[in-house]
Amino acid sequence: MVNWFTGLNPVLQALIATLFTWFLTAMGAGLVFFFRSINRKVLDGMLGFAAGVMIAASYWSLLAPAIEMAEESSLPAWVPATVGFLLGGFFLWIVDKILPHLHLGFPNEEAEGIKTSWHRSILLVLAITLHNIPEGLAVGVAFGALAADLPAATLAGAVALALGIGIQNFPEGTAVSVPLRREGLSRLKSFWYGQLSGTVEPIAGVLGAVAVILVKPLLPYALAFAAGAMIYVVVEELIPESQLEKNTDIATMGAMGGFAVMMTLDVALG
Numbered sequence: 001m002v003n004w005f006t007g008l009n010p011v012l013q014a015l016i017a018t019l020f021t022w023f024l025t026a027m028g029a030g031l032v033f034f035f036r037s038i039n040r041k042v043l044d045g046m047l048g049f050a051a052g053v054m055i056a057a058s059y060w061s062l063l064a065p066a067i068e069m070a071e072e073s074s075l076p077a078w079v080p081a082t083v084g085f086l087l088g089g090f091f092l093w094i095v096d097k098i099l100p101h102l103h104l105g106f107p108n109e110e111a112e113g114i115k116t117s118w119h120r121s122i123l124l125v126l127a128i129t130l131h132n133i134p135e136g137l138a139v140g141v142a143f144g145a146l147a148a149d150l151p152a153a154t155l156a157g158a159v160a161l162a163l164g165i166g167i168q169n170f171p172e173g174t175a176v177s178v179p180l181r182r183e184g185l186s187r188l189k190s191f192w193y194g195q196l197s198g199t200v201e202p203i204a205g206v207l208g209a210v211a212v213i214l215v216k217p218l219l220p221y222a223l224a225f226a227a228g229a230m231i232y233v234v235v236e237e238l239i240p241e242s243q244l245e246k247n248t249d250i251a252t253m254g255a256m257g258g259f260a261v262m263m264t265l266d267v268a269l270g
Contacts, residue, residue, distance in 0.1 A: 001247060002061065002198065004216065004265030007156070007258045008076035008154060009130045010143045010144050010145075010146045010147045010150065010209055010213065011143075011144065011206060011209045011210055011211045011213065012161075013143045013146070013158070013209075014139060014142075014144060014205045014206055014208070014209035015156070015202055015205065015206050015209075016166075017139050017159070017162035017205065018136050018139050018140065018162070018202040018204070018205030018206070019144060019202050020162060020166055021136070021139060021162060021165045021169050021196040021198065021201050022169075022195070022199055022201050022202055023155045023166075023174060023246065024166040024167070024170045025132075025169040025170070025173040025174070025194070025195055025197065025198030025201075026173060026175040026191075026194070026198065027170055027173065027196035028169065028170035028171055028172060028173025028175075028177075028194070029173035029174065029176060029177035029190075029194025029195045030173075030177075030191055031114070031173075031174045031177070032174070032177035032178050032180070032181050032187050032190045032191050033187050033191065035150065035178055035181075036178070036182065037057040037178060037182050037253065038174065038175070038178040038179070039083040039112070039179070040245050040247065041047070041247050041250050043179075043243075043253070044237075044241075044242045044243075044244075044245060044247040044250050045242075045243035045247075045250045045251065045253070045254035046171035046172070046174070046175050046254065047175065047196060047238050047239075047241050047254070048238075048239075048242045048251035048252060048253070048254025048255040048257075048258065049171060049254040049255065049257055049258035049261075050168040050171065050172055050238055050258060051075075051234045051238040051239055051242065051254075051255045051258060051262040052093075052246055052254065052255035052256060052257060052258025052259035052260070052261075053164050053165070053168040053228075053258040053259070053262045054135070054168070054192040054230045054233065054234050054238070054258075054262075055231065055234055055255070055258075055259055055262075056164070056228075056258070056259040056260075056261075056262035056263045056266070057138065057161055057230065057262050057266070058165050058177065058226075058227035058230045058231050059157075059227070060108055060262065060263055060266040060267070061138070061157060061160065061161040061164075061262075062138060062141075062142070062161075062223045062224065062226050062227035062230075063081055063098070063140060063227045063264055065082075065145070065153060065157070065220075065223055066080060066081045066084065066219075066220040066221075066223035066224040066227070067081050067136050068151075068225070069145075069148075069150055069153070069219060069220040070220040072150075073217075073220075079108070080220035080221045080224060081220065081224045082221065082224070083221060083224070084221035084222065084223065084224025084225040084227075084228065085224045085227055085228035085231075086223070086228060086247075087221070087225050087228065088134070088224065088225035088226060088227060088228025088229035088230075088231075088232065089228040089229065090228075091225070091228075091229060092133075092134065092228075092229045092232040092233060092236075093232065095130060095133070096112060096113065096130065096232075096236065097112070097113060097115055098114055098223070099113045099114075099121055099126060099130055099261055100113040100114050100115070100118055100126060100131075101113055101123050101124075101127035101130055101194070102117040102120060102123035102124055102126075102127055103122045103124075103127050103237060103240075103241050106244075109124075109156035111123050113126075120183060121180050121183055121185055121193060122193075122200060124176065124179065124183075125176060125180070125196060125197050125199075126191045126192075127237070128175070128176045128197040129196075129197045129200050130237070131230075131233035131237055131238070132169075132197060132198055132201050132204075133199055133200055133204050133229070134204075134226055134229030134230045134232075134233060135165050135169075135204075135230065136200060136201030136202065136203065136204030136205040136208070137204040137205065137207070137208040137225075137226045137229065138161060138208070138226035138229075138230060139158070139161055139162050139165055139205050139208075139227075140204060140205030140206060140207065140209040141209065141211075141219075141226050142157065142158040142161050142162075142214050142223070143158045143205075144207050144208060144209030144210065144211070144213050144219075144222075145158070145219055146158065146213055147212075147213045147216075147222065148216050148219055150219075150250070153219075156269045157266065157269070159252040159263040160266045160268075160269035161235055161266070163265055164261065164262040164266070167261065168258060169198060169201075172197075172198075173194050173195065173197070173198065174194075176193065176194040176197050177190045177191050177193065177195075178190070179192030179214055180193055180194065185265050204238065208222065208226070211229070232258075233258065235266060239251075239255075242254070242255075
C-alpha cells in the first residue's frame with residue numbers, strides 16, 4: 001500500500017477513493033466518442049455484472065464487517081445488521097418514489113418518482129445517479145470505519161470495495177452515455193451527462209465517512225445501511241433492466257462474473 005495514502009485522514013481517503021470511482025465512470029462514458037450505439041446483449045451483460053459486484057460487496061465488504069463489529073456490543077450481533085439493512089432499503093425506496101427518473105429501455109410514460117416535464121435524457125441520467133448514491137455511501141462508510149480502529153475495518157478491505165465499485169462503474173458510464181447518444185444528444189453532451197451521474201459518489205462518500213467518524217456507535221448500522229441500499233438497487237433496478245430484452249443467460253453470467261470479481265478482490269486484498 002502506498003505510504004502517502006495510508007497516512008491520510010479517513011475522510012480524505014474516502015474522497016480520493018470515490019473520486020477514483022467517479023473517474024472510471026467518466027472513462028466509461030468517454031466511449032461515446034468512439035461508439036454511437038451499444039449492443040443490447042452487451043448492455044445487459046454490463047448491467048448483470050454491476051449487479052453481481054454490488055451483491056458481493058454488500059456481504060463481503062459491508063454486512064460481514066457490520067456483524068463482526070456488532071459482536072462487541074451488548075445487543076445480539078444480528079440486530080444492527082438487520083436494522084441497518086432494512087433502513088437502507090427503506091431509504092432508497094423513499095428516494096425512488098420522490099426522485100424523477102426513467103430506467104433504460106422503458107417508455108417515458110413509465111418514468112418513476114414525482115411527475116415532471118423534464119427531458120427523457122435527464123430522467124435516464126437520474127436513474128443511474130440514484131444507484132450511485134449507495135455506492136458512494138458504501139465506500140465512504142468503509143473508509144470512515146478505519147477511524148474506529150476495529151479489526152473488522154481494514155484499509156485493504158476499503159480499497160478492495162473502492163476497486164470493485166470502480167470496475168463496475170466503467171461499463172455503467174458507457175451504459176449511460178451511449179444510449180443518450182442514441183437519443184440524439186451530441187457526443188460531448190452524452191459524455192457530460194454520463195460522467196455527471198457519477199459525481200454523486202464523492203459527495204455521498206464524504207458524508208458517509210464523516211457520519212460514522214462523528215457517531216462511532218452507528219458504524220455497524222451504517223455499513224448494513226449501505227448494503228441494504230445497494231441490494232435495493234440491484235433487485236429493483238439492475239436485475240429487471242438486464243432481463244428486459246430476455247437476454248437472461250447473458251445477464252446472469254454477467255452477474256456471476258461481477259460477483260466473482262468483487263469476492264476475489266475482497267478476499268485477496270481484505
